[in-house]
Amino acid sequence: MAKEFVVGIDLGTTNSVIAWVKPDKTSEVIANAEGARTTSSVVSFSKTGEIIVGEPAKRQAVLNSDRTIRSIKRKMGTDSKNSIDGKDYTPQEISSYILRKMVKDAEAYLGGTIKKAVITCPAYFNDAQRQATKEAGQIAGLEVLRIINEPTAAALAYGLDRKNDEKVVVYDLGGGTFDVSILEIGDGVIQVVSTNGNNHLGGDDFDKRVVDWLADNFKKEHGVDLRNDRQALQRLYEAGEKSKIELSTKMEADISLPFITATAEGPLHLEAKLTRATLESLVRDLVESTRGPVENALRDAKLNPSDINEVLLVGGMTRMPLVQQMIKTIFKKEGNKSINPDEAVAVGAAIQSSILSGEMGKDVVLVDVTPLTLGVEVKGGLLEPIIERNTPIPVKKAKVFTTAEDNQTEVEVRVYQGERKIASQNHMLGSFRLVGIMPAPRNIPQIEVSFDIDTDGIVNVNAKDLGTGKEQGMVVTGRNKLDPTEINKMVEEAKRNEEDDNRRKQEIEMKNQADNLVYSIEKILKENGDKIPGDLRSKVESLKNDLRDAVNKENIQRIKALMEELNQESMKMGEYLYKQPNANQDQQTPQNGDQNGPKTEDGNTYTAEYEDVK
Numbered sequence: 001m002a003k004e005f006v007v008g009i010d011l012g013t014t015n016s017v018i019a020w021v022k023p024d025k026t027s028e029v030i031a032n033a034e035g036a037r038t039t040s041s042v043v044s045f046s047k048t049g050e051i052i053v054g055e056p057a058k059r060q061a062v063l064n065s066d067r068t069i070r071s072i073k074r075k076m077g078t079d080s081k082n083s084i085d086g087k088d089y090t091p092q093e094i095s096s097y098i099l100r101k102m103v104k105d106a107e108a109y110l111g112g113t114i115k116k117a118v119i120t121c122p123a124y125f126n127d128a129q130r131q132a133t134k135e136a137g138q139i140a141g142l143e144v145l146r147i148i149n150e151p152t153a154a155a156l157a158y159g160l161d162r163k164n165d166e167k168v169v170v171y172d173l174g175g176g177t178f179d180v181s182i183l184e185i186g187d188g189v190i191q192v193v194s195t196n197g198n199n200h201l202g203g204d205d206f207d208k209r210v211v212d213w214l215a216d217n218f219k220k221e222h223g224v225d226l227r228n229d230r231q232a233l234q235r236l237y238e239a240g241e242k243s244k245i246e247l248s249t250k251m252e253a254d255i256s257l258p259f260i261t262a263t264a265e266g267p268l269h270l271e272a273k274l275t276r277a278t279l280e281s282l283v284r285d286l287v288e289s290t291r292g293p294v295e296n297a298l299r300d301a302k303l304n305p306s307d308i309n310e311v312l313l314v315g316g317m318t319r320m321p322l323v324q325q326m327i328k329t330i331f332k333k334e335g336n337k338s339i340n341p342d343e344a345v346a347v348g349a350a351i352q353s354s355i356l357s358g359e360m361g362k363d364v365v366l367v368d369v370t371p372l373t374l375g376v377e378v379k380g381g382l383l384e385p386i387i388e389r390n391t392p393i394p395v396k397k398a399k400v401f402t403t404a405e406d407n408q409t410e411v412e413v414r415v416y417q418g419e420r421k422i423a424s425q426n427h428m429l430g431s432f433r434l435v436g437i438m439p440a441p442r443n444i445p446q447i448e449v450s451f452d453i454d455t456d457g458i459v460n461v462n463a464k465d466l467g468t469g470k471e472q473g474m475v476v477t478g479r480n481k482l483d484p485t486e487i488n489k490m491v492e493e494a495k496r497n498e499e500d501d502n503r504r505k506q507e508i509e510m511k512n513q514a515d516n517l518v519y520s521i522e523k524i525l526k527e528n529g530d531k532i533p534g535d536l537r538s539k540v541e542s543l544k545n546d547l548r549d550a551v552n553k554e555n556i557q558r559i560k561a562l563m564e565e566l567n568q569e570s571m572k573m574g575e576y577l578y579k580q581p582n583a584n585q586d587q588q589t590p591q592n593g594d595q596n597g598p599k600t601e602d603g604n605t606y607t608a609e610y611e612d613v614k
C-alpha cells in the first residue's frame with residue numbers, strides 16, 4: 001500500500017507553497033514539477049481544453065489572458081464565476097486546480113499519496129471564505145484537517161511555540177492581502193490576541209503603481225495607452241513585478257519590452273529605467289497604509305510597540321526595504337527575516353498538520369480570535385453581546401432570554417456583529433424565527449440562544465425553547481460578513497460614538513425597566529387590587545398610567561421621575577399586601593429589574609439574565 005503523507009499548504013493569492021514534516025521532525029518545502037519552491041496561483045485553460053497551473057500558466061498568460069485566472073483568492077467565498085467555453089467555474093474549483101497540482105507534484109516527490117492537509121487563510125477571512133477554502137481542498141480530494149490563520153502558522157514555523165511569555169507581531173504583506181496579528185506565546189500555547197489588516201492590499205497593488213507609471217510615461221511619449229491593450233498590459237504587469245523585486249536588492253532596474261504595441265507607423269518598444277527612489281515614491285502611501293492596522297492591532301491587544309519582543313516578517317513584499325524601514329520606525333527594532341518569508345506559512349501549516357495527525361507528539365494549541373462582537377437584538381433594539389470581540393476560538397457561549405409579551409409564541413433571533421450598543425447600527429448577519437413557544441406570561445419562557453464558532457471560524461447560531469425543547473438555528477453565511485476594512489471602520493465608528501451610544505443605551509434600559517414596572521404593577525392590581533385601600537390604589541394606578549404614557553412618548557426625564565415615585569408607592573402597596581394573611585411573596589413583588597423581555601420591532605423579544613454555558 002502506498003505510504004500516506006500529511007502536508008501543509010499555503011494557498012496564496014499570488015503564490016502557493018506546500019510543505020511537510022519529515023520523519024526526523026524537520027520541515028521541508030516541496031518543490032513542484034518545474035523545480036520551484038513556490039507555485040504561481042494561476043490557472044489557465046488552453047484552447048484545446050487543457051488546464052494549466054502555476055508557472056506555465058503564468059508564462060502563457062500574455063497570449064491567453066482572457067482564459068487565464070489569477071488572484072482567485074480574492075474571489076473566495078463570493079458567487080463570482082469564471083466562464084470558460086460555456087462552463088462556469090467557482091473560485092473554489094479554480095483553487096482546487098492549484099491544490100491538485102501541488103499535491104500531485106508533492107506525491108511524485110514523496111513517493112506516496114497525500115490524503116490530508118492543513119490549509120491556511122488570512123486571519124480576517126470570513127466564514128464564506130474559510131468554507132470556500134475548505135471546499136477547494138475537498139474538491140482537490142483532500143481531507144482538510146483544519147483551516148488555520150496564516151500568521152499563526154508563521155509563528156509555528158519560527159518555532160515560537162517553544163518560547164515563553166513572548167509578545168509577537170506577525171506582519172504579513174503578500175501578493176494580495178495584508179495581515180497583522182499580535183500573538184502571545186507561552187507554555188506551548190500560541191494565542192492570537194488581536195488581528196487586523198486589509199485583504200485588498202498586497203504586492204499586486206504595488207505592481208499596478210509601476211504599471212501605471214510605465215503606461216503614463218509611454219502615453220506621454222507615444223500617445224498610446226497600453227492599458228487598453230490586454231496583452232500589452234499583461235507584459236507591463238510582469239515587467240512591473242520583476243523590476244519591483246529587483247529593486248529590493250538593486251538601486252536601479254532596466255525595463256525593456258520590445259514590440260509592446262504597434263501603430264500605423266510601425267512597432268513601438270518600451271524602454272525604461274526605474275530607480276528604487278522612484279519606486280518608493282510611487283508606493284509610499286501603500287506602505288504607510290499598513291501602519292493604521294498595526295496600530296489598531298496593538299491597541300486591541302492593549303500593548304505598546306515597546307512591549308513587542310519580536311516582529312516576524314511574512315510574505316514576499318516584506319523583502320522590500322521600504323517596508324522593513326517602516327516596521328523599524330514603528331517597533332524600533334528590525335523585523336525577523338530568518339525564515340524565507342514566502343515559505344514560513346506553509347512550513348507552519350505542515351507543522352500543524354503533523355501535530356493534528358499525531359506525528360509530532362506534542363500538543364501545541366492554536367488559538368484564534370473573533371474580530372468583532374457577536375450578539376442578538378433585545379428589547380428596545382439593544383445589542384446583547386454573546387461572544388465578545390477578540391474571544392479565542394473555538395468557542396461556544398449561550399445566554400438565556402425570555403419573551404417581552406404575554407402569550408408570545410415565537411421570537412425572531414436577529415444576529416448582529418459589531419461594537420455599537422444599538423443593534424441596528426451593527427452589521428446584521430441574519431435572522432431566524434423560533435416558533436412554537438408554549439403560551440405563557442412574559443418573562444416566563446426560557447429561550448437559550450447559543451453561538452458556536454468552530455476552529456475554522458464558522459459560526460452556528462441556535463435558539464432553543466428550554467420549555468418545549470424546540471430549536472431552530474442557522475449557519476452564518478459569509479455573504480453577509482465583513483472584510484477587514486469594514487471591520488476597522490466599524491470599530492472606529494463605535495469608538496467615536498461611544499458616549500452617545502452609552503447614553504442611548506441607558507435610556508433604552510430605563511424605558512425597558514419602566515415598561516416592566518408598568519407590567520408588574522398592572523399584574524398586582526389585577527390580581528390583588530381589591531386588597532389595597534382605594535386612595536393608594538388610585539394613586540398607583542394614575543402614576544402607572546402616567547409612566548406608560550411617558551414610555552410611549554420616550555420622555556426620559558419624566559420616566560425617571562415617575563419610576564422613583566411609583567417605586568415608592570408600590571413599596572407601600574407591597575408592605576400593605578404582606579401584612580395580609582396568605583401573602584405570597586413571589587406574586588406580590590413588583591419587578592422593575594433588568595430581567596426583562598426586550599421588544600423588537602415586531603413585538604418579539606428576549607431578555608438577558610442568564611448564565612454562560614461552558
Ligand code: AMP
Nearest residue numbers: 015174175203204245248315316317319
Ligand atoms: P506571497 O503572497 O507571500 O507569495 O508574496 C508575493 C508578493 O511578494 C508578490 O507581489 C511579489 O511580487 C512580492 N515579492 C516577492 N519577492 C519580492 C522581493 N524580493 N521584493 C519585493 N517584493 C517581492
